[in-house]
Structure formats: structure tokens, C-alpha cells
């Protein structure tokens with residue numbers, strides 16, 4: 001279990017993280033989402049020890065993470081960086097060896113990964129000669145080359161073409177299947193929804209929601225219904241007590257039910273208005289959950305950051 | 307799993323050396339240095355370094371001066387080569403072509419290329435005076451053998467109270483080349499360290515590296531790797547210089563040359579340790595290559611200053627200035643080897659000077675390590691020195 005416990009980090013007057021807490025189980029893919037400046041990068045840098053926290057700790061397998069444990073982590077920093085003039089293959093071997101692999105194992109790992117990520121033909125080229133997307137793939141290989149026990153990737157999908165996204169997603173899921181906890185941040189929420197077992201939404205340095213995507217949807221206090229009664233104006237719904245019309249388009253309405261409203265009564269009302277073609281509970285997308293979580297910043301948080 | 311701290315430093319060192327050795331510009335500059343040093347050593351012996359060898363030709367009846375030439379050359383300690391030319395034209399060709407330093411066309415007329423000078427002049431003039439003198443004495447009725455005996459004067463015995471060091475000139479030359487190399491090596495490799503540090507910052511690879519390396523390991527590997535390369539280059543240059551001197555044969559190896567070379571190498575090590583750590587620490591404060599020159603300017607100034615100080619000291623190695631600055635670090639790095647080469651330095655002064663330098667290096671290494679650790683992960687605007695020191699110290 002990878003546990004992040006009560007991380008707090010202050011930059012001068014800015015509170016970048018305030019008691020950030022979450023846990024990722026082995027084999028779990030954890031999506032870390034939040035608005036720009038929410039604190040994702042800060043948290044990941046602290047997890048990798050390149051930044052010191054003011055308070056809190058990170059634990060792996062129940063023990064506080066030390067320099068030695070971190071060497072078995074794989075990391076992709078937000079600021080991509082490799083030696084521009086070093087050859088791709090040699091670079092990966094060098095990084096693998098810095099993480100403790102012997103020369104032969106490092107070479108094998110570098111070859112396998114470049115193959116897997118589609119940059120095998122560029123092994124003898126200097127990193128700077130690759131396109132940005134291909135450099136990104138090499139960067140990813142750099143995070144994976146020492147077969148890490150834990151993966152922490154800061155926006156690994158940004159800048160990749162769809163084929164690259166699929167290749168990367170495949171590799172991440174494969175590593176997770178082997179029992180590696182994978183934490184990655186992203187602004188591509190559809191991707192997060194597709195790949196992640198669980199999601200943490202961070203806002204202004206604090207985790208405002210976390211759990212599996214399904215859990216987050218269930219936990220949603222407001223219930224929405226999607227009802228299609230063709231060619232009938234939505235006035236039938238507007239008159240029901242406790243029901244608000246969220247959107248309406250050619251007979252398709254999205255309704256939000258207040259507390260205690262019985263959805264079967266809504267169905268009956270719809271049937272009275274016309275022929276009901278579709279009636280379902282509408283699940284909010286991750287994007288909507290995200291918007292909502294980020295929108296209502298509790299008043300006390302505003303005070304703390306100010 | 308390997309990964310001992312020392313193993314990590316070794317890996318970093320290896321990368322530093324391999325990437326640099328592979329760089330064409332490094333090979334070219336090394337080769338160029340070697341060629342220049344060899345040329346500086348060999349060239350003086352090719353041009354005009356042949357004063358003690360005298361080649362004199364004689365034409366026709368001028369052969370009469372031959373015995374006098376032999377005597378004069380022996381008295382001058384010069385090696386004489388005598389040639390006979392069939393006619394004046396042949397003598398002219400030989401003299402203009404440099405095959406002969408002078409040619410007697412007649413007992414009282416000598417042909418030279420440009421002017422009569424150096425040992426040749428002394429041999430030729432002495433021989434001429436002797437030849438004329440003995441001819442006149444014989445004319446006056448004196449027995450020829452008696453005349454010859456009378457004129458064969460044994461060399462004057464000279465006892466010097468303070469004899470000049472016969473190697474002084476050679477040592478001076480070696481010292482100059484040594485100090486020049488030391489200067490270029492210290493400044494060149496110091497800047498290489500600075501650029502290497504900033505390359506890692508500007509390419510952001512440092513964040514990835516420091517997730518598996520401690521800052522001191524990265525710093526030590528870089529400084530040691532680049533330093534080893536600098537030392538290797540210096541040793542190679544020294545060997546080529548000595549080899550060229552031996553091969554050309556014209557320059558006698560001054561007896562103290564090994565000592566001079568040893569001093570240069572020793573002070574390169576101490577000086578490099580001192581400057582490289584500072585170059586690295588200062589470079590860690592900035593994030594762009596263009597800022598390196600600015601931030602390391604104080605070090606460059608000290609280096610250039612010590613270089614000129616060393617040149618001054620070379621002229622007067624026994625002055626108070628020389629004695630003081632050859633003990634004060636880091637000036638001693640360039641002044642002490644020059645004093646060693648050109649003057650006479652008591653061993654205890656060398657010892658004190660080295661000890662002070664080592665102490666300076668030891669205390670600086672820690673300071674530089676803190677500054678480096680406190681600044682190397684902070685990209686963007688220039689990091690304040692004190693700020694870096696504070697955060698570096700708390701990281702431990």
C-alpha cells in the first residue's frame with residue numbers, strides 16, 4: 001500500500017498542499033486530477049523526495065519512504081528532462097544502472113521498453129533528434145526501465161498521439177496487473193475514467209473527493225434523470241414539485257430531483273404527457289464531478305490560502 | 307542489485323568521461339594542445355639553437371688557417387666541422403644555404419651569410435688573430451714550433467662564487483609552459499564543470515537524476531570525472547612535451563624538469579579541487595547557459611589574476627610578493643609551481659602551502675555541496691547564495 005498521509009507544503013504565503021491524504025493499493029491505478037495549480041505536481045515531487053514536505057509523510061508497505069525505497073520508484077516529472085545529446089539507448093541504460101540494475105539487465109530492459117513503446121529504431125539517435133512525442137515515450141521508458149515497485153507519473157499522456165496513448169495505457173495496466181501501484185495525474189478526464197480504478201480530485205491543495213469512479217457517482221447527492229418523450233415540450237416536468245429541468249432538447253430532458261422526490265412519480269407524469277421512449281438514471285461524467293468538486297471551494301479553504 | 311554510494315559516483319564519472327571523450331571538439335582541442343606544446347619545445351632547437359656547433363669552410367690557400375681554427379674551437383669548447391670548397395662559388399652556395407656558418411676565401415677574408423656572430427664569430431676571429439700573429443712571429447725569425455707552443459694558451463680557470471644554474475633557462479621555459487597549461491586547464495575544466503551543472507538544470511534531467519541519486523553523488527561524480535579527464539590530458543601533454551624534448555635532442559632536459567612536472571600536476575589537482583567545487587556551486591544557482599559566465603565571473607577573475615601574478619613572480623621568484631602569494635590559497639596553486647621551477651623554495655614552505663590549500667579545499671567542498679544541493683533543483687530565476695546555502699544545509 002502506498003500511503004500519502006497529511007502532506008502539507010507552503011511556498012511563502014501560498015499553501016500548496018494542506019494535509020493531503022490518500023492511499024493506493026498494489027495493482028491499483030490511481031488518477032490524480034485537479035485544476036491547474038491545485039497541487040498535483042507538488043504532491044508527486046514530495047512523494048519522490050525531490051521536494052521536502054513541511055509536514056506529513058509518505059509510506060510504502062507500511063514504512064516511511066526513505067531514499068533507498070524511492071530508488072525503486074519510477075518517476076516521470078512534469079518538467080520532462082533527459083540529456084539532450086545522449087543516445088536514447090545509452091540514456092536508458094544509464095538511468096537503469098543508477099537505479100541499481102547491472103549492465104546486462106539494464107541493456108535488456110532498455111531494449112524491451114524501446115521496442116514496446118515504439119522507439120526501438122531511434123535507440124542510437126541523440127534524444128534531441130527525436131520529435132517531442134517520441135521524447136515523451138523515451139521519458140516514459142526512463143520511468144519504467146528499472147522495473148519499479150511504484151509508479152508516479154505527472155501528466156504522462158500530455159503530448160502523445162492516440163497510438164502513443166494506447167501504448168502507454170497498455171504498459172501502465174500491465175504494470176498494475178503485476179501489482180504495481182500506479183499514480184498518474186492528468187487533465188484528460190475521459191482517459192482517467194477509462195483507465196483508473198480510483199480517482200482523487202484535489203482542489204487548492206486538499207483532496208475534495210476520492211474513490212472509484214462508480215463510488216464517486218453514487219456518492220453524488222443530486223440525482224438526475226434522462227427522460228425522452230418525443231415532440232412534447234418539457235412543461236410536463238417543470239410543474240412537478242422538487243424537480244428542476246437541467247436541459248431540454250427536442251423532447252429529451254435532463255431533470256434534477258430534489259431530496260425525497262420519487263422517480264416513479266416522474267415516470268407517471270411523463271407517461272401522462274406522451275409516449276415515453278427513454279427513461280433512465282443519468283450518471284454524471286467524471287468531468288461533471290470534477291467541475292462540481294472544484295467549484296464549491298469551502299469557505300474555510302479560502303481563508304487558509306489567503 | 308548494485309548501488310553502493312561509491313558505485314553511483316562511479317557511474318556518474320563514467321558518463322562524464324565517455325560523453326566528453328567521444329566529443330570531436332574535445333579530441334581536436336587535445337590534439338591541438340599536444341601539437342602546440344611539442345612545437346614550442348622543438349622549434350627553438352631547430353632555429354638558431356646550434357651556437358656551439360661551428361661549421362667553417364676553407365677555399366684554396368685559406369687552408370692555412372685550419373690549425374688556428376682547430377685551436378680556437380677547442381678553446382671555445384665548440385665542436386668544429388671543417389670543410390674544403392673547390393672555389394668561391396661553392397663556398398657561397400654552402401654559406402647561403404646554411405650548410406656552413408662561415409667560409410675563409412683567403413686567410414684574411416671570411417664569407418658569412420648575414421653577419422658574423424655568436425660562437426662562430428669568436429672562433430673565426432680568434433683563429434684569424436692567431437694565424438696572423440704566428441705568421442708575423444715566424445716572419446720575425448722565431449721557430450715555428452716555439453711560436454705554436456707559445457700561442458697555445460690553456461683555458462683560463464674561472465671559479466664562480468655564485469655560479470648560474472646551467473639548467474636555469476630550461477627550467478624557466480618549462481615553468482612557463484607549465485603555468486600556461488595549468489592556467490588553461492584550471493579555467494577550462496572549471497568552466498566545463500559549470501556548464502555540465504547548468505546543462506542538467508536547463509534540460510531538467512536533474513529532477514529525474516535526483517530521484518535516485520543524492521546531490522553530493524551527482525556533484526562528486528561530475529567533478530571527479532571531469533577532473534580525471536583534465537589530469538589525463540595534462541599528463542599526456544607533459545609526456546609529449548618531455549618526449550619531444552628528448553627526441554629533438556637539442557634541448558637538454560634540465561635536471562629539475564621532473565620536479566616541475568610533478569609540481570604542475572600536484573597543483574592542478576589541488577587547484578582543480580578548489581575551483582571546480584566553486585564553479586559547480588555557483589553554476590547551480592542559475593538555469594541557463596547564458597548566465598554561467600556572469601555567475602562564475604568572480605572565479606575567472608581570481609584565476610586570471612593568479613596567472614598574471616605567477617608571470618610576475620617568474621621574473622623575481624625570491625621577492626616577498628612571491629613568498630607570500632605562494633602560500634595563500636588559492637593563489638598558491640599557480641604561484642608555488644612557478645616559484646618551485648624558477649627559484650629555490652624551502653621544502654617546509656611547500657608543505658605549509660599545500661596544507662593550507664588542502665584545508666581550504668576540505669572546508670569548501672562542504673560549503674559548495676550545500677549550495678549545490680540547495681539550488682540545483684530550483685529552476686527559473688537565479689537563486690540567492692545565502693538562500694541556497696540555508697536550504698542546502700537543512701537537507702543535510
Ligand SMILES: Nc1ncnc2c1ncn2[C@@H]1O[C@H](COP(=O)(O)OP(=O)(O)OP(=O)(O)O)[C@@H](O)[C@H]1O
Pocket residue numbers: 011014015016034035036037038039040041042043078
Ligand atoms: N517553486 C514554487 N514556488 C512558489 N510557489 C510554487 C512553486 N511551485 C508550485 N507553487 C505553487 O504551488 C501551487 C501548486 O502547484 P502545482 O505545480 O503543484 O500544481 P499542479 O496541480 O501540478 O498544477 P498543473 O495542473 O498546472 O500542473 C500553485 O499555487 C503554485 O503556484
Ligand SMILES: [Mg+2]
Pocket residue numbers: 040041042078154
Ligand atoms: Mg503540475
